[in-house]
Amino acid sequence: MSTGVASTQFPRVRRLLDGWKNGLDRIGNQAQFYFRTVGSIADAFLHYKGETLRLIAQMSLGTGALAIVGGTIVIVGFLTMSTGALVAVQGYNQFADIGVEALTGFASAYFNVRLIAPLTAGIGLASTIGAGATAQLGAMRISEEIDALEVMGIRSVAYLASSRVLAGVIVVIPLYCVAIIMSFLAARFGTTFVYGQSTGVYDHYFNTFLNPTDVVWSFFLAIAMATVIMLVHTYYGYTASGGPAGVGEAVGRAVRTSLISAAFVVVFISLAIYGQSGNFHLAG
Template sequence: MTASVAQQRFPRLARSASRLRGRLQRLGEQSRFYGETMRAVVDVVVHYRGELLRQIATMSLGTGALAIIGGTVVVITFLNVSTGAIVAAQGYNQFSQVGVEALTGFASAFLFTRLISLGTAVIAFAATLGAGATAQLGAMRINEEIDALEVMGIRSVAYLASTRVIAGVIVVIPLYCVSLLVGYFAARFGTTALYGQAQGVYDHYFRTFLIPTDVINSFITVIVLCVVVMLIHTYYGFNASGGPAGVGRAVGEATRTSLVAAAFVILFVTLALYGQTGNFNFAG
């Protein structure tokens, strides 16, 4: 049975098969782009160090209207202050219902470090660094600036995509330090100043359950998340089409895809890091 005959006899099955082929083809294109971007890291270090430094400055302090408020640093700080306050409020109220509100410090040290801070960080990175990269590359693609770079002999993937991936990894380390510290402080302030818990009680349980290797593992996870987010956003921006509306659509698709991918990354990386751990003993 030929393809045309099968399409006529089973139109719904043919449409499903066509959509599946299109998705597989797009997945293959994405994988090829991600591999090419990671391979081009060496070219960035050798040939495009100036562009790399410019991207680091742009991502950390922001440009345009974002630079007025302090760039990504202020955005991440605000988000983690809110998250730390929620940890204090929900942790204290939930623990107080069973008479163990003293364990609010445990929620901040253990849960915030392993999961909560990662989710907050990836939302902030996708909404600021990732969306900005998609919009910039999409505008360059629409204005044919990427084609102009290739005509001039510049490796467009290395110059535009790989530089942003490396810059994101470099910027994410101090930004995540700030986010962790701010989140810890907000949770402590909310628990001790607003709910009246003794500072000594909070600090005791916080220091008891704050495991240094958990902090290191949290940094490893957030670096992996940053690489995934920047790869996805640079792909959608690099391949944007359809004018200004297409750029906006690319930003939305990239943000949605990166957040879904980040959820799976957090799941599998945390399972790999903590799934077999035996260093947690919750006893009186």
């Protein structure tokens, strides 16, 4: 009686409490799905090797018409190439204003590795591999294919979600190699060929400030982002509902959530790695 009276007298409070409760329920369901997916990666590796290999080929080079343009590798390569060129343009002009344009090589070695290349690769992963995974799983969910797999005795989470997370982590390693190489080449080409800086000067400052440890941490950051992005996208695709319109809405929500999650991953891991000392030594 008191609950009914309270809901009648204070409808806004009731709606606010119901919104918080629903939000906590969604967070709990997502956490449960993520733990199940991570825990089933071993099953996906042992029992669903063929599906995992197919997903690796599809995510990296693309299948069908996408194979013509190289799939995700070409997309991420062009994205990081454009950001590397921006490092050359902005770095050279800003440093030239104070007479130290020779330090453009330092900007490429420092900012590309620590921030620009990982974030750009994360955006490319979310908009290509991640969105595709959400759309595929969502289409399977609304057409009841996932229910059919479970009726056949196939572990749907391991077969569909864990295999995609595993494939995404495997694909991101060579993918990030292409990304970071393209960012380095674009910055070097823009600085030496467009602005006419000596290649010897550029290479000297680039090699002086390029820390191999930072490159290793950059790969670790890319792998962590790929794991988070694939977990988010597989969840929204696996739980999609509402027909084709619901799948489209799930893709939009997944991209938005994965981009925000990738930004948080970059911030917290960068703070954990570079927050105390920065691992930066001015030399040369």
